[in-house]
Amino acid sequence: MNNIAQIVQQKLCTSCGACAAVCPQKAITMEFDSKEFLYYPKIDTAKCNNCGLCLNVCPGKEMFGRDTAKNILKAWLVYSKDVNLRLTAQSGGAISQLLIHALASKIINGCLVTKLKGVNPLLADTFIARTKQEILEAARSKYWPIPACTGLSKVAEGDNLIFVGTPCQIAGAKKVCAHNKLINDSIFLYFGLMCGGALNLAFPEMIYEILALGKNEKKEIAEFDYRFKDNNHEWPGYLRIKLKNKDIFLPNRVRGALKRFFINERCKICIDKLNQSADLVFGDSYVKGKLREERARGVSLVLARTQRGLQFFEENKALANLEVVELEPELVSSTTKIAEIEKLAKQNVPVHEKLYCPELRKHWQVDVKQSPRFLLVIDYYFISLFKKRIVRKILSKLYIWRIMHKIFSIKDKFVKIYG
Numbered sequence: 001m002n003n004i005a006q007i008v009q010q011k012l013c014t015s016c017g018a019c020a021a022v023c024p025q026k027a028i029t030m031e032f033d034s035k036e037f038l039y040y041p042k043i044d045t046a047k048c049n050n051c052g053l054c055l056n057v058c059p060g061k062e063m064f065g066r067d068t069a070k071n072i073l074k075a076w077l078v079y080s081k082d083v084n085l086r087l088t089a090q091s092g093g094a095i096s097q098l099l100i101h102a103l104a105s106k107i108i109n110g111c112l113v114t115k116l117k118g119v120n121p122l123l124a125d126t127f128i129a130r131t132k133q134e135i136l137e138a139a140r141s142k143y144w145p146i147p148a149c150t151g152l153s154k155v156a157e158g159d160n161l162i163f164v165g166t167p168c169q170i171a172g173a174k175k176v177c178a179h180n181k182l183i184n185d186s187i188f189l190y191f192g193l194m195c196g197g198a199l200n201l202a203f204p205e206m207i208y209e210i211l212a213l214g215k216n217e218k219k220e221i222a223e224f225d226y227r228f229k230d231n232n233h234e235w236p237g238y239l240r241i242k243l244k245n246k247d248i249f250l251p252n253r254v255r256g257a258l259k260r261f262f263i264n265e266r267c268k269i270c271i272d273k274l275n276q277s278a279d280l281v282f283g284d285s286y287v288k289g290k291l292r293e294e295r296a297r298g299v300s301l302v303l304a305r306t307q308r309g310l311q312f313f314e315e316n317k318a319l320a321n322l323e324v325v326e327l328e329p330e331l332v333s334s335t336t337k338i339a340e341i342e343k344l345a346k347q348n349v350p351v352h353e354k355l356y357c358p359e360l361r362k363h364w365q366v367d368v369k370q371s372p373r374f375l376l377v378i379d380y381y382f383i384s385l386f387k388k389r390i391v392r393k394i395l396s397k398l399y400i401w402r403i404m405h406k407i408f409s410i411k412d413k414f415v416k417i418y419g
Contacts, residue, residue, distance in 0.1 A: 004028065004041045004054040010357035011265045012060035015039040015198070017126075017147025018172030019054035022179055028054060030147035032123065037200035037387060038264060039147050053179065059171035063364045065272025072274075073304045075327040076313075077285050079294060082321055087229050090141045090237075091284045092300035094322065095191055098313075099135050099162060101320035107312075108188050111162040112151045113138035122201055122224055126151030128161065138164075141227045141237075143255075145198040145264055149173050152183050159186040166195040167272040174277055189312060192278025194301075194336070197267035199259060202387045206258060207239065209396035211248060220244040226255060235298040236284060257405035260379060261386040268379065269352050269360075271345040274338055279309030286335045291325060303332065351376045379408075 004019040019041050020028040027047035030039045041054070055061070079092030085100075086093040102108045110128040115138045117125040126148045129135045148169040155161065163173055170190050177184035204224055220243045227237030228249070239250040275281045281303040285291070291299050304310035317324045333339060351373050353360040385391050395401050 002050040002052045002055065003043055003048055004058060005043055007055070007058050007060050008040050010061075010360070011352065011355075012058075012357060012360075013038075013040055014060045014168035014172070014264070014266050015145030015147055016059060016169045016172040017041075017150035018057045018059065018176050020147065021149045021152040021172075022053055022057045022176045024051070024053065025049060030150055032201075035387070037202040037205075038145055057172060057175035057179065059168045059175065060266055061363055062171075063269075063271065064171040065167055065270070065274075065276040071276065071305050072329045072332055073307070073310050074313075075304070075329045075332050076302045076317075077287065077291050077325045077327055078300045078302045078317075079291070079298065079323050080321060081323055083297070085136070085139075086297050087231070088136060089139045089298065090227060091235065091282070091298040092294075093139075093298070094300035094302055095164060095282050096135055096139050097320050097322055098191075098316065099129070099164075100132050101316060102162065103130075103132065103135070105316075105319070107316075108160050108162055110159060111135065111164060111191075112148070112154075113164050114142060114146050114148055114151075116142075116223075122204055128154055128159070140225060143199045143226045144201050144203075149176060152176055152180075155183050155186045157182065160188050161186055162189045162191055163187050164191040164193065166193050166198070167270065167275045167277065168195075168266075170275060170277045171272075189280065189309060190278045192275030192281040192305075194273055194275060194281060194283025195267075195270075196273060196341075197259070197263040197270070199262040200264060200383075200387070202392065203258065203262040205389070206262070206386065206392045206396060206401075207241070207250070207254075209392050210254075210401070211241070211250075213241075217243060227252065229298060234296040258401060260408060261382050261401075261404075263383065265352065265356070265380060265383060268348045269345050271342040273341050274303065274332075274336060276305065279306045280304055280313060283336075287327065287331055288335075290327065294323075301327070301332070301335075303329075347373070348376055351380060355380055 007013050015038055017030045020030050025047045027044045028041045031042045033040045078094040080086045080097040085096055089096050099111050110130045112126060113129050114124050114126045117123040124142050124146045129138060148165045149172045170192055221241060223242035225240040228240035229235055229237045236252050239255055241248040283301050285299040285301040304313055
């Protein structure tokens with residue numbers, strides 16, 4: 001078997017869609033797996049000739065993003081001066097504002113972004129935004145794995161685009177570009193999103209159980225926002241479920257407490273939170289003392305990783321209706337806790353190797369110190385357990401999930417100290 005199926009079996013799939021984008025036989029489609037609550041590649045065996053190209057472009061089998069904090073050329077704290085746009089966006093609205101400016105100035109003629117797919121508030125689609133309105137439709141966080149690279153198949157002759165994606169999506173897109181000159185020549189810049197891991201779609205089902213939503217109420221769900229902001233709901237935003245006649249809000253700490261039980265297994269061994277492959281990187285700012293009075297509406301942390309990205313930002317920051325404050329790059333590592341994330345990811349490698357992929361360490365070449373791995377195995381066990389409806393139903397009652405979060409927080413401290 002010389003195709004992407006082995007990556008899925010080894011729980012290394014990031015759901016990025018690079019395999020589907022590059023397949024010369026069009027034998028791969030990204031389909032939602034209702035049991036795993038993730039997008040996975042489905043192979044048409046009648047078309048597949050086992051050429052192995054899908055394996056070559058897969059970012060899931062590699063440790064991309066080594067030394068992820070080292071190639072930061074400059075860092076800034078940024079927010080849009082457009083108050084409405086800023087509230088619509090995830091943090092300070094820097095990505096949306098720069099995309100709108102680049103489009104209006106004809107620097108680009110479109111951008112590859114993601115929006116909700118049709119009437120389903122939990123499925124998403126990657127498309128080429130050609131207008132300001134389409135860019136705004138793609139704003140806000142989507143924390144589930146999305147096959148963003150499939151949007152590369154929509155690139156046409158004469159396109160000059162900005163690709164917006166997570167670390168694995170950009171790593172996959174660049175691999176596709178190495179095999180497709182048209183796509184490679186069409187990508188002007190890569191805008192990277194900082195990423196702490198994608199959640200499978202059993203997460204919203206857990207939220208419905210916690211809120212005890214009935215079948216009829218579930219049918220009325222129009223929107224599911226992971227981080228909704230407005231003048232009454234400050235950054236970092238609230239979980240919002242928009243029904244036909246009302247909105248339900250839950251504080252962001254609910255998502256934080258539940259996240260570990262729904263994260264994609266592959267995300268647990270990813271060290272590239274800061275998106276090393278991108279030209280410019282965007283995320284939330286947790287820098288203390290800087291623009292403190294502005295944090296309620298959101299502030300973006302922006303990193304320049306390449307000279308191309310640095311030049312673009314420097315030339316356009318004054319024209320794009322942005323407020324910009326330069327930041328010492330040294331502060332980035334401490335405020336994003338990147339060293340701790342890298343350490344934990346590397347500790348998870350032997351756990352993932354034992355459970356799913358015996359040859360993982362051979363490919364990754366990670367020097368892993370001994371750690372209390374039996375405690376890390378528990379995390380993987382609960383990811384599988386929480387995909388079962390009966391488990392979600394039981395644990396949603398009496399706030400048992402909160403008690404579990406407290407216990408796991410103590411476990412994390414133990415791993416951090418003795419790992």
